[in-house]
Amino acid sequence: MLQIRPNCETCHCDLAVDSTAYICTFECTFCDTCTENIHILQCPNCLGNLEKRPIRPKALLAKYPPSTKRGSS
C-alpha cells in the first residue's frame, strides 16, 4: 500500500492527500513544481521515473490513513 507521504522531499512543502504529487517506485515523493521544473519526471534519488500519485478516495482514508512521517532531504 502507498504510504502517501506528507511532503515534497525537495522543497519540503506540504502535500495534501488529494493534491497533485509525484512518486517513484520507492515512493520518493515530490510536488508537481519540483517534479516538472527541477527533476523533469526523474527521481533524483534512484533515477527512476516519477509518476503522478493516485489519490486515495476520502472514504478509505479513515481505514487506510496516509503517512505522517515526513520524507528526508
Ligand SMILES: [Zn+2]
Ligand atoms: Zn517540491
Ligand SMILES: [Zn+2]
Ligand atoms: Zn526514487
